[in-house]
Amino acid sequence: MSAQRPRRVTAAVAVVAALAFVVGCGGGSASGGGSAGAAGTVTVFAAASLTEAFTRLGRDFEASGGTAVVFNFAGSAALAAQVNQGAPADVFASAATRNMATVTGAGNADGDPVVFVRNQLVVAVPKGNPQGVAGLADLTRPGLKVALCAEQVPCGAAARTALDAASVAVTPVTLERDVRGALSKVRLGEVDAALVYRTDALAAAAEVTAVEFAESARAVNDYPIVVLRNAPNPGGARAFVAYVRSERGRAVLAGAGFRAP
Amino acid sequence: MSAPLLDAHLLVDRGGFRLDVPLCVAAGEVVALLGPNGAGKTTALRALAGLLPLTDGHLALGGVDLDRPSRRAWTPTERRGVGVVFQDYLLFPHLSALENVAFGPRRHGADRRAARRSAHDWLARVGMAEHADRRPRQLSGGQAQRVALARALAVEPALLLLDEPLAALDARTRLDTRAELHRHLAAYPGATLLVTHDPLDALVLADRLVVVEEGRVVQEGDAATVTARPRTDYVARLVGLNLHRGHADGHLVRVADGLTLTVADRLDGDAFVAFRPSAVALHPARPEGSPRNTWAATVAGVQRHGDNLRVRLDGPIGVAADVTPPAAAQLRLAPGQPVWAAVKAAETHAYPAG
Amino acid sequence: MTRTHGVRARRRGAGVPVALLLPAALGLVFLVLPLVGLLARTPWATLPERLAAPGVLTALRLSLLTATLATLLCLLLGVPLAWLLARVEFPGRRLVRALVTVPLVLPPVVGGVALLLVFGRRGLLGGWLDATFGITLPFTTAGVVLAEAFVAMPFLVIAVEGALRGTDGRYEEAAATLGAGRWTTFTHVTLPLVAPGLAAGAVLCWARALGEFGATITFAGNYPGRTQTMPLAVYLALETDVQAAVVLSLVLLTVSVAILAGLRDRWITSP
Known part of the structure; x- marks a missing residue:
């Protein structure tokens, strides 16, 4: 999309976002975008896997004297599309460099993105690991139901890389649309194992056990973050990015299971 | 059977x-x-x-x-x-x-x-x-x-x-x-x-x-x-008759306060008196002579009925009367107008109501 | 109006109040514009090869198959339910009628989770079904049919119930006086009388089943050839390749519109 007339597109997106907000069905779309223009708020578009960690960081940031933070959590691809369509966001944090590339490629980033965390895969199994899954090779066991992410989404691509690296041919029962979908199949007991991000497995620690495996090092996801070119609040945006990369920020992210870059 | x-x-x-x-x-x-x-x-x-x-x-x-x-x-x-x-x-x-x-x-x-x-x-x-x-x-x-x-x-x-x-x-x-x-x-x-x-x-x-x-x-x-x-x-009404209930004593049937009809049949006790609308004659003033069944009434309404006009009358008893158009014209019938109604005893039919 | 302005009435559009015409036109534009957007972004040059891409036909075939089976399932269960709601007085009927609309109100994803909680491996019935009959529904084509039927059934029930209420129940009494029992009356009199409503309901049901996404992916998962219907394929294509998603959407739209238009013609011309 050309950046020739961002104003009109922005207005249109804002109207749609406001409508979605009013009718209360803004699930996954640009919810919260309507208040982006207000002074003193930072609007952050962040990958769904950052939901818990960033929500906490946002609260800390506000408490430490920063401006109010409004989040829009969704799949990285959807967020990248929204940013390129002119959604009024200040910061974009992606779960994959590929999606970040579409934003930078469209000239919508202010400066170069920096990788602020990494995530890697684990085998999520029901609490206590009743099937005794010890590694990727166990996933080929007959009768064992496995959920993977579809290869079109980052966690699926990472799973493909890891499985190929381990030369393991798994026949999953489902290729989920995102990591949460795969994880929920484990939580509901519909599958015996799923390849998900470490952070997601940790967030569901009450019901899910994470089994680490060596090949995960071959399929590491980098999370880049960037201030957007058309940010309504560039100052606040920079402050937030700095906070994410600060010691305090890194501690919160590590607590959520992310690895340092 | x-x-x-x-x-x-x-x-x-x-x-x-x-x-x-x-x-x-x-x-x-x-x-x-x-x-x-x-x-x-x-x-x-x-x-x-x-x-x-x-x-x-x-x-x-x-x-x-x-x-x-x-x-x-x-x-x-x-x-x-x-x-x-x-x-x-x-x-x-x-x-x-x-x-x-x-x-x-x-x-x-x-x-x-x-x-x-x-x-x-x-x-x-x-x-x-x-x-x-x-x-x-x-x-x-x-x-x-x-x-x-x-x-x-x-x-x-x-x-x-x-x-x-x-x-x-x-x-x-x-x-x-x-x-x-x-x-x-x-x-x-x-x-x-x-x-x-x-x-x-x-x-x-x-x-x-x-x-x-x-x-x-x-x-x-x-x-x-x-x-x-x-x-x-x-x-x-279905068969087109005037019907009144009263108390009979010989040839006399009392059908309302102040109105007793003389009938051809002879009977005692509760009785019906029926007569056709065409049996009711209308007069502008109290008729001369001796028809006994006469009473003062008021025109309540006039309607076409076949070749004739059917006149609804209020009075001691409600009655339908059929008159020819010339007669109606002569009487200048209009709602509210007072008239005298008369029925010959021979044109009535009385029978027990019990 | 027609009497006093005969000449004007002959002109096209005369007599239609602007207060109705304007919102009607806006409504149509509102419905059609997204389609225009889709057509505008269609990569016509590469269309043939994209259509020939593996998976497109598979997903389309699976979509048509499951939507049709789901509609049949809805007819089988939904028509008697509609009849019950329309014709039989029973305590709690209002509540039952409200319950029928639950899938309309429930976000489909939640519906999918609810189906898992019932028919899933650890579900209320799922474990028993598996142990007794060896039937597992999640991640199977049957699961897709079930998810689609769950979401689409209200459309059928509501349409058929409305049609039943609109017909004169005395025809059924007339049938009884001619010696027809309740079942024969239902099949020989009631159903033919509500045929137009039934057809409309089935079409709505089928269309809704065809577009079903949330409940399907949640309950039946996503696996090409088995549970990946067109809407799922579109969603995943959207993650990486917008143009592929546009093509898939276009295929789904074209096929469904063609089928619906064809059916409509048949119904209208049939005696």
Whole structure:
């Protein structure tokens, strides 16, 4: 999309976002975008896997004297599309460099993105690991139901890389649309194992056990973050990015299971 | 007389309305259930058809209890052998005339071909053979009526119920259809109950009239008796008579305060006095001479009635009087105008009300 | 109006109040514009090869199959339910009618989770079904049919119930007087009478089943050839290749519109 007339597109997106907000069905779309223009708020578009960690960081940031933070959590691809369509966001944090590339490629980033965390895969199994899954090779066991992410989404691509690296041919029962979908199949007991991000497995620690495996090092996801070119609040945006990369920020992210870059 | 085919005492309580109608119909007999709207005619018909259960009483057809709450006897509609011609016919719109008529025989076990053959016969009998393939919406009112009759008769019911069979027709069609219906009913061996509020239908089609008002039978008998001796205002109006109830003492019947009529019949006790509207003479002033039945009245309204005018009179008794147009012109009849009414004793008919 | 302005009435559009015409036109534009957007972004040059891409036909075939089976399932269960709601007085009927609309109100994803909680491996019935009959529904084509039927059934029930209420119940009484029992009356009189409403309901049901996404992916998962219907394929294509998603959407739209238009013609011309 050309950046020739961002104003009109922005207005249109804002109207749609406001409508979605009013009718209360803004699930996954640009919810919260309507208040982006207000002074003193930072609007952050962040990958769904950052939901818990960033929500906490946002609260800390506000408490430490920063401006109010409004989040829009969704799949990285959807967020990248929204940013390129002119959604009024200040910061974009992606779960994959590929999606970040579409934003930078469209000239919508202010400066170069920096990788602020990494995530890697684990085998999520029901609490206590009743099937005794010890590694990727166990996933080929007959009768064992496995959920993977579809290869079109980052966690699926990472799973493909890891499985190929381990030369393991798994026949999953489902290729989920995102990591949460795969994880929920484990939580509901519909599958015996799923390849998900470490952070997601940790967030569901009450019901899910994470089994680490060596090949995960071959399929590491980098999370880049960037201030957007058309940010309504560039100052606040920079402050937030700095906070994410600060010691305090890194501690919160590590607590959520992310690895340092 | 042998035991009637239909032997029923219909008792139905429905939200404040109570139907209480004893009813017997012999094989081959046509009985008209006559009454004003809301009298309970339709309720009676639905109870007979099994579309409404009795509250009490009984309903037997050919000696078999179809509905008798006290013995928990109940036969559902589809197994009663009761045919119904509904007021608006209710021909199935998605079926042709032939298929409508064949519907009943099919349900009674006839195979497809036999049912169609029988349906054809019935359509031919009502003169609708050439319209067999038409859909109901392509039929005129009179044609639909005949198909509906054929459909009801095709299952050869023991009891045939006709609900206002001519009410949906225009006046001209009604005349032809009435005559034709009469022919078919005469040929039909079962018992027929005709529900109507039209006295002419009842008089032409029925052997016997049962008049119901407010859920009760108020009069019953053959057409001649009912028309000659109406026992309620409704019946009197139906047959076009003035009817008044009073107390008789010889030739005198006191019908209202200050008005005693002299009648030709002689009787004592509670009595009805009936006279035709044409028997009432109107005068601008108290008539000379000695007609004893005269009283002062007020014109309440004037309407055309055939070749004459029908004048409604208020006074000690409400009365309808028929006058010729020249007489009306001479009297300059207008609502509110005072007149004198007179009836000759010889033109009255008095009979006991007990 | 027609009498006094006969000449004007002959002109096209005369007599239609602007107060109705304007919102009607806006409504149409609102419905059609997204389609225009889709067509505008269609990569016509590469269309043939994209259509020939593996998986497109598989997903389309699976979509048509499951939507049709789901509609049949809805007819089988939904028509009797509609009849019950329209014709039989029973305590709690209002509540039952409200319950029928639950899948309309429930976000489909939640519906999918609810189905898992019932028919899933640890579900209320799922464990028993598996132990007794060896039937497992999640991640199977049957699961897709179930998810689609769950979401689409209200459309059928509501349409058929409305049609039943609109027909004169006395036709059924007339059938009874001719010796037809309740079942025969239902099949020979009631159903033919509500045929137009039934057809409309089935079409709505089918269309809704065809577009079903949330409940399907949640309950039946996503696996090409087995549970990946067109909407799932579109969603995943959207993650990486917008143009592929546009093509898939276009295929789904074209096929469904063609089928619906064809059926409509048949129904209208049938005697």
